[in-house]
């Protein structure tokens with residue numbers, strides 16, 4: 001059976017990203033270990049450039065553009081981390097970028113994307129179809145659309161997070177991992193990480209984590225076909241995808257043992273833990289994988305567990321509200 005990406009693609013992505021992406025730290029916490037009875041290794045992609053792992057996949061994709069594609073530039077439609085990842089990657093590679101964003105996106109995000117040098121085109125999310133707008137502009141200007149997860153180069157780039165995690169865990173104590181936990185939106189992160197982890201640690205179980213309200217991939221894996229859901233109501237805005245993709249899905253079918261879910265309350269409790277105990281700012285989506293270990297949604301007792309903290313971009317006022325809520329256990 002051949003999958004859309006292999007471990008060679010991830011290793012090639014790591015070469016492209018060398019000296020460009022941060023080799024983000026892997027942190028441990030005695031408190032978290034004591035609470036869970038496990039040995040947890042947190043891969044801190046909240047400390048990645050632009051604040052999330054998305055930089056890896058975007059840069060790996062843009063870096064492989066032909067000279068013709070480079071001249072015309074990259075186009076993305078996103079209100080979140082993917083937009084900033086494409087904008088920053090384009091600036092670093094000296095090509096134009098255009099981002100299609102909803103007019104009611106947080107002004108801070110629009111400004112941040114412009115500050116990375118991208119042109120921002122706003123649309124009305126209630127009356128206009130962003131994919132149609134993106135397609136029209138892309139064809140008018142000859143720009144290349146960069147999808148947020150369903151693309152082999154994006155998936156391979158995201159997999160470099162798992163490559164580093166496995167290397168860094170070895171550097172810490174010489175050991176491997178029994179379990180790898182990663183959040184799942186469209187599945188770009190977990191599919192890249194799963195391919196790499198399976199190659200390096202054939203016995204490592206790979207488990208994905210979705211918000212309870214947005215468990216489209218859990219449903220899809222159970223049913224054996226891609227299921228589409230309504231836009232889920234969850235604070236995990238990076239995992240509000242309605243359906244996975246035809247490239248990510250077969251990788252998850254082949255390599256992901258199961259998908260577990262956590263509730264928004266559990267995300268808030270995990271964000272509080274990271275702030276209080278580990279001095280880490282983690283966005284709600286970034287806390288999904290850790291929350292699954294903390295709540296017992298996935299059994300971790302006695303195991304060595306790699307956990308990807310996927311991002312740290314959260315509006316400060318909202319963040320303060322989250323932290324002011326009820327403390328964790």
Ligand SMILES: *Cc1c(COP(=O)(O)O)cnc(C)c1O
Pocket residue numbers: 052053054080081082148149183184185186187188189190238239283285286310311312
């Ligand atoms: C995009 C994103 C996700 C989801 O990643 P997929 O590759 O779509 O599964 C998770 N966390 C953060 C912070 C993100 O930006």
